[in-house]
Structure formats: structure tokens, C-alpha cells
Amino acid sequence: xxxxxxxxxxxxxxxxxxxxxxxxxxxxxxxxxxxxxxxxxxxxxxxxxxxxxxxxxxxxxxxxxxxxxxxxxxxxxxxxxxxxxxxx
Amino acid sequence: xxxxxxxxxxxxxxxxxxxxxxxxxxxxxxxxxxxxxxxxxxxxxxxxxxxxxxxxxxxxxxxxxxxxxxxxxxxxxxxxxxxxxxxxxx
Numbered sequence: 001x002x003x004x005x006x007x008x009x010x011x012x013x014x015x016x017x018x019x020x021x022x023x024x025x026x027x028x029x030x031x032x033x034x035x036x037x038x039x040x041x042x043x044x045x046x047x048x049x050x051x052x053x054x055x056x057x058x059x060x061x062x063x064x065x066x067x068x069x070x071x072x073x074x075x076x077x078x079x080x081x082x083x084x085x086x087x088x
Numbered sequence: 089x090x091x092x093x094x095x096x097x098x099x100x101x102x103x104x105x106x107x108x109x110x111x112x113x114x115x116x117x118x119x120x121x122x123x124x125x126x127x128x129x130x131x132x133x134x135x136x137x138x139x140x141x142x143x144x145x146x147x148x149x150x151x152x153x154x155x156x157x158x159x160x161x162x163x164x165x166x167x168x169x170x171x172x173x174x175x176x177x178x
Binding site: 001002003031032037046047048049056058059060061062063064065066067069077079080081082083084085086087088 | 095096097098099100101102103104105106107112114127128129130131132139140148149151152157158159160161162163164
């Protein structure tokens, strides 16, 4: 899993029907110290995350294992909203 | 599978229901000489590892196999604790 920050939303009307009702968010992977990296991922939200929150993103086929994502064509899912990251 | 050092913890109150009760740890992947390599990742713990320990972890869909495998969304899971650094022969 990676830590990411939510940068924005994606609106798509014409999409696979199994994606209907799913919220799509643009997230940018960040380092454990909170600094930004480059690039972005479009991820499906499963927890109700909001703009600029730090979240946990699962990538690959595991993204389909999140609750409500069975057989949904996704390869990135937001599975948690991070409260704290404590690195020694 | 790769070797890693557990370097921290992550707390997330709001999470996918299937992750309820799982421990989230920050792991730093190591190379064969046990030096840091690449960026830290967040992993779910399946063996009771703690901060500072040398562990090995697996990525991809197989990471969900230690748990209810059709039900646990993880792509990164700690699946073993290395007894000590001396047990890693190079």
C-alpha cells in the first residue's frame, strides 16, 4: 500500500456500469514524511475520503478485494484515511 | 518476497471494513546487504511484527492470502520475521 494525498476528483458519465456510483479521485503518492512525489493515480474511493486528506491506496488486483469492489474493473482503491504516520 | 525493516506505524481510523483490526506498519525494503533500497511502503502485519524488526513481505494479490483472501484488500503484507541479521547469509 502507498500513502497518497487527494488532489482532485474525476467526473465520468460514460463508464463501465460496474463503476456506477463509485467516487473517482485523483491522488498523488507522498513520502512518509508528508512531502509530495511526482505523478498521480486515479483511484476509486471506498471510505468517503475528502479533498487533501492523506489516504492509503491499494494497487493492482488487490484493489478489487475491497468491500463493494468485487468484480469492479479497478486497479487502485482508497481503503483508509490516515490519522497519523509515526516513523522512527 | 523481499526483506524489509519495520520503521514505523500508521493509524487510520476510517478504513475499509475488511481492514478492521489489522495492524498497519511502515516498511523500508532492504537490499541483499540489508541496506535501504527504494521508498518505504505501508504493509499489513500478519505475524505480529514490531518497529525495528527485520521481516520479509510479499506484494501483489498474494499479500491477501494470509487473511480471508477474497476479502482483504492489501497488496503488501508482512509474512515473516527474520530471527536475526546473522540468519541472513549472503
